[in-house]
Amino acid sequence: MDNIPNGPSDSKKVKVAVVQAATVFYDLKATLEKAERFIKEAADHGCQLVVFPEAFIGGYPRGSNFGVVMGSRSPEGKEEFRKYHAAAVELPGPASDALAQLSANHNVFLVMGLIEREGGTLYCSVAFFDPLKGYLGKHRKLTPTAAERYLWGCGDGSTLPVFDTEVGKIGAVICWENRMPLLRTAMYGKGIQIYCAPTADARDSWIATVRHIAMEGACFVLSANQFCRQSDYPFLPETSGEAKDESSVLCRGGSAIIAPSGEVLAGPKYDGEGLVTAELDLGDIVRAKFDFDVVGHYARPDVLSLRVNEKPNSTVTFLTP
Template sequence: MNFTRKVRAAAVQISPVLFSRQGTTEKVLESIDKAAQMGAELVVFPETFIPYYPYFSFVQPPVLMGKEHLRLYEEAVEVPSPVTEAVSQAARSHQIVVVLGINEREGGSLYNTQLIFDADGTLALKRRKITPTYHERMVWGQGDGAGLKVVDTAVGKLGALACWEHYNPLARFALMAQHEQIHCAQFPGSMVGQIFADQMEVTIRHHALEAGCFVVNATGWLSPEQVAEITTDEKLQKALSGGCCTTIISPEGNILHPPITDGEGIAIADLDFALITKRKRMMDSVGHYSRPDLLQLQVNSSQWAVVSGGGDLPTPPYGHPSEEGIFSPLYKPG
């Protein structure tokens, strides 16, 4: 593991092209090109950015959101598909690692999915948000532990979580235990108001300190015109404002680029991996500061399926310690 390198990272705050998978994808490709021109080796986009975050579910009751939910189905992204191929080609062309949030469609279900493309265009990780939050449960299905994985990439060991997954300390610890060097965080943005941005900053700075890693955080943004497209109710429009905090945090909890809180923009910072060692020398949560004789985490890292390979119903998995100090299941469905 290289602790002496430096990596230039970019976090993109951007608005989608509402109701258009193609339009939003084109904006992603343009932003990858911009980030690459700025010397970025890693670029992170907001949560479920293609085609757009389901803001409708936050301001409409379930009985009224059927039309918008179906429209999201039509514009959602399959993996693989022309969208993922286009992003893969852009990553490969610019030799840049891309972390992208999508609404993924698989059959009759949608998922909040994070994709990590390595600099050679390879899809290094596809993970699904393990528990959709509040209103999101009417939109997306649940992910599984197979996505709680840190992957080796051209810029180092990357982990990723979406939005309020950062309030699940065990999910964060599962990534910390795999020694993530850069944590890629994604939030929707343009929701709830300034309090959401304030809480977000506290959350990502805390993870950087606790994990001893860099955090690259990207949030989406809606223009006033887009908010009016989502709802004409002025009271509800207030719920679709603020909540943006696109920034980059060091392992010591310092802000490396002033948070972008309004409008579109790209946060850029150089990540000096020597700061990881500097932080962990003082406090390594999964090393000399841990107490595995007292506290351990068990992780079911199986990718679950509705049918197992042998035709039998899956049975609860039980784990044993792996070499990395986290728990892995004995049973893996076919």
């Protein structure tokens, strides 16, 4: 009887960090070095999981129009896209090898927002790393928002992972994907416990969104956003209005960590770059599900159900004779 393990309802404490920081545009080496500084700081504080913002590697080109108007693209915009494409990374590839090494060196699980390159198409993705196993896999944003669509392709159901790790079941949903109720339901159905929400949305309404998700899914939500000034961009964002000096804030951040009860455990942070940290008690997940289990006792599969297609949608399929 002594060898029978305790059930998953036992409380487990996990210390986590959300990084709020800006990309070093068009400089992968400098961006990785910046990531390492934050990873080391989080590890020095005893954090076991570190989450970075949407598009931290590769950059979120806030305000750039890439020379696009309806029906045409300018030569200057095409050249800007070429530079942006060159700053993206392949998964797996040398950049993911470097990130896996950072994860191992500092003994932390790592969730990294990045721009992924495959052929001539870019994807807004999240990559997952285990300090012992290395690169675990990725999630590609299913539907880019508004003007993002002329930069990024659409993901498919083959990259909707929830990884069962030493610190809990981890997955990610990016920015306004979090407003897609069926995608959220798919993640709840996979038993997600630590729901990572890298974003570029710094509005007050975003905090309402992630608090709702935490309560709806009875999970912890780790929301990471960049804090950016004009000086972080190699171009003047078109949406910035009147000319601003280099210290002008273009994205104020708002990174936060939310409990399954909807309580804000840490953040939102609006005062610059830095870490947002908290200790999670995974027992709070079961306590919350006693009230409301969205895919369990509170579900009505006889009335409402969801079908998820997890097959990759390949343009070209080669059949072996």
